[in-house]
Amino acid sequence: MSIDGRAFAAGQAFLLSAKGYWTRTLYPAVRAEHESGANLGQSVLYQYYCWLERHLQRFKYSGRYGLQPYHAQDRARLEKSLEAAPAEMKEGFEYPEYYTRVDIHQHPGGVWSDPIAGFVYERGARSTTPLAGKRHRDLHERLTAAALERCPSARRVLDMGCGFGKSTRPFYEALPEAQIDAIDLSAPCLRLAARDARQAGARGVRFRQMDCSRTDYPEESFDLVTSTMLLHELPPAIVEKTLAEAHRLLRPGARMVHLDFLPGPEPFDQLIHFGHARRNNEPFMEPLARMDLPALLERLGFRKTAIHPFEEADGTLDAGYRYWRFPWALISAERW
Amino acid sequence: MIPEQTFFPDPALDRAFGVVMALAQEMWVLRDRVAGMEAQLAEHGVLDVKKLNEEPAGDERAAEREAFVAHLMQDLLGQQQAKGTR
Numbered sequence A: 001m002s003i004d005g006r007a008f009a010a011g012q013a014f015l016l017s018a019k020g021y022w023t024r025t026l027y028p029a030v031r032a033e034h035e036s037g038a039n040l041g042q043s044v045l046y047q048y049y050c051w052l053e054r055h056l057q058r059f060k061y062s063g064r065y066g067l068q069p070y071h072a073q074d075r076a077r078l079e080k081s082l083e084a085a086p087a088e089m090k091e092g093f094e095y096p097e098y099y100t101r102v103d104i105h106q107h108p109g110g111v112w113s114d115p116i117a118g119f120v121y122e123r124g125a126r127s128t129t130p131l132a133g134k135r136h137r138d139l140h141e142r143l144t145a146a147a148l149e150r151c152p153s154a155r156r157v158l159d160m161g162c163g164f165g166k167s168t169r170p171f172y173e174a175l176p177e178a179q180i181d182a183i184d185l186s187a188p189c190l191r192l193a194a195r196d197a198r199q200a201g202a203r204g205v206r207f208r209q210m211d212c213s214r215t216d217y218p219e220e221s222f223d224l225v226t227s228t229m230l231l232h233e234l235p236p237a238i239v240e241k242t243l244a245e246a247h248r249l250l251r252p253g254a255r256m257v258h259l260d261f262l263p264g265p266e267p268f269d270q271l272i273h274f275g276h277a278r279r280n281n282e283p284f285m286e287p288l289a290r291m292d293l294p295a296l297l298e299r300l301g302f303r304k305t306a307i308h309p310f311e312e313a314d315g316t317l318d319a320g321y322r323y324w325r326f327p328w329a330l331i332s333a334e335r336w
Numbered sequence B: 001m002i003p004e005q006t007f008f009p010d011p012a013l014d015r016a017f018g019v020v021m022a023l024a025q026e027m028w029v030l031r032d033r034v035a036g037m038e039a040q041l042a043e044h045g046v047l048d049v050k051k052l053n054e055e056p057a058g059d060e061r062a063a064e065r066e067a068f069v070a071h072l073m074q075d076l077l078g079q080q081q082a083k084g085t086r
Helices: A005-035 A044-062 A067-072 A075-081 A117-125 A139-150 A169-174 A187-199 A236-249 A267-279 A285-289 A293-300 B011-043 B049-053 B062-077
Strands: A156-160 A179-184 A205-209 A222-228 A250-261 A302-309 A328-335
Touching: A005 A044, A005 A267, A005 B011, A044 A067, A044 A117, A044 A267, A044 B011, A067 A075, A067 A117, A117 A187, A139 A169, A139 A222, A139 A250, A139 A328, A156 A236, A169 A187, A179 A187, A187 A205, A222 A236, A236 A250, A236 A285, A236 A293, A250 A285, A267 A285, A293 A302, B011 B049
Parallel strands: A156 A179, A156 A222, A179 A205, A222 A250
Antiparallel strands: A250 A328, A302 A328
């Protein structure tokens, strides 16, 4: 059965409103129960909290008004719009097993297997955080500002795990004279990113299919290496290789800046975050949080390592902030 | 196919709540569509929204509503409707 545009928009808006209620009302109620000493293992409220986190996302992607069926019915036009996209694909490229084993975010087929996956992912990402983006600058712009504050003279930038280009755009907009290279595994996402960059008139940006843990760039190629929500998608061994690769690619004295999720030590925060990981099909989120990143970075030859909570929208780090949010963290370090 | 995750002590509730949420979403999609139709009809002078919104003088759809409610509630009785075995 087809889905008309109005029904799709209404169906998705319903889910977003439900997610907003979950974010602003159910999550604080669960936290209040926990703080009152209740055992969440016995909590009916927590059961609904978990159910909704899992299934609102399933409805969003695969439901009757889901992103996947809605975009699939427009497949021919969407695929055609990518035909001339100037992304560089690697011939005979094979996706790593860890990448194809699980459909991350409950995105059917993952973000890589379907030629229209980039469109589905892009549309889905607009409503990942129900509270962000309304009254604030987008978090990607905040990350770009934070990175350029640390590397004001960056002229060669590598964006690892660029996806459909949302993280890359603020860099090529802020640095029109710079050379920005953006790499990812997903061919469909790279094609969408390249198409959009061309439409935006960006000249100094390239989108290339490449594994961030073993790139083809010469040593000391970049003034800045960055990633946004990449590290938690990688198994620990690949995180280590990726950070080592970032070290190899940076010129001495240059910095890398990664935005990702690292919960604090509170058991409740970890329960919520690791539970989210399981419910959202994120097998490497908990392993990343359990890595000793400062020790690893020192061993790899970085210095001035700084890992800080990141304010993705105004006020989210305030003591009184009670709504659900990702534990955003900015990880930065300088190459010796 | 991999079995879906469950969160309630009885997995029947996991599935039933999925049905509830699917119906709620359908209801919102319908409400949105009806509101859109009302707006277009009013714009073209076909519909008097004020009159539509008034409390009705009579109860024209009482019988229809009673039947709807009876159909909705009858499963609560747990009775077979056609003679069979226990």
